Amino acid sequence: DGGITQSPKYLFRKEGQNVTLSCEQNLNHDAMYWYRQDPGQGLRLIYYSQIVNDFQKGDIAEGYSVSREKKESFPLTVTSAQKNPTAFYLCASSQSRDPYNEQFFGPGTRLTVL
Amino acid sequence: AQSVAQPEDQVNVAEGNPLTVKCTYSVSGNPYLFWYVQYPNRGLQFLLKYITGDNLVKGSYGFEAEFNKSQTSFHLKKPSALVSDSALYFCAVRDGRGSARQLTFGSGTQLTVLP
Numbered sequence: 001d002g003g004i005t006q007s008p009k010y011l012f013r014k015e016g017q018n019v020t021l022s023c024e025q026n027l028n029h030d031a032m033y034w035y036r037q038d039p040g041q042g043l044r045l046i047y048y049s050q051i052v053n054d055f056q057k058g059d060i061a062e063g064y065s066v067s068r069e070k071k072e073s074f075p076l077t078v079t080s081a082q083k084n085p086t087a088f089y090l091c092a093s094s095q096s097r098d099p100y101n102e103q104f105f106g107p108g109t110r111l112t113v114l
Numbered sequence: 115a116q117s118v119a120q121p122e123d124q125v126n127v128a129e130g131n132p133l134t135v136k137c138t139y140s141v142s143g144n145p146y147l148f149w150y151v152q153y154p155n156r157g158l159q160f161l162l163k164y165i166t167g168d169n170l171v172k173g174s175y176g177f178e179a180e181f182n183k184s185q186t187s188f189h190l191k192k193p194s195a196l197v198s199d200s201a202l203y204f205c206a207v208r209d210g211r212g213s214a215r216q217l218t219f220g221s222g223t224q225l226t227v228l229p
Contacts, residue, residue, distance in 0.1 A: 043158075043219040105150075
């Protein structure tokens, strides 16, 4: 899983609560990404950031928020507005915004709503 | 718009036999193509990519992939499968145009190598 860490590994949330998933990288990468993985659906992009203090919505940003105050950190908040948040969340980074750069993934956080 | 399809949800192969995991794509410009592997409850690991040049790309763990522009395919191959190759494999594509969106992933193919 390279130089990307995600915490916690497992997270349980009650309905109506906001939770924040941590993602840290020590690869000195400019770009960072958050994906959601559901069985049989592959990965779907939630948010991405190509530079500090800037981020863009992906395909399924509703109910999520992010910040990018430091190059190495890209936390994801799952808000109570996300109707079906139970999923496996993956953080990734790439050296730059260039389309030919591969992405490196963290080990993931499994979020379960009780 | 860009898209990628992995037509097989499941591929079974005997250990020692060659394996192929299929991927087809659709982009407007030139494609950048990637293969990733995921083991249970883990993140994705990069295997290989095609950017330009030789149509046969070699990657990690003995895997290779062949880019076929006329068939818009990028199938993953390995000459001799190992039980430890059993995992979930994802193909991904990004349009090379500057304004293109980010990576699009296929739905994944579960590879099982039988001893």
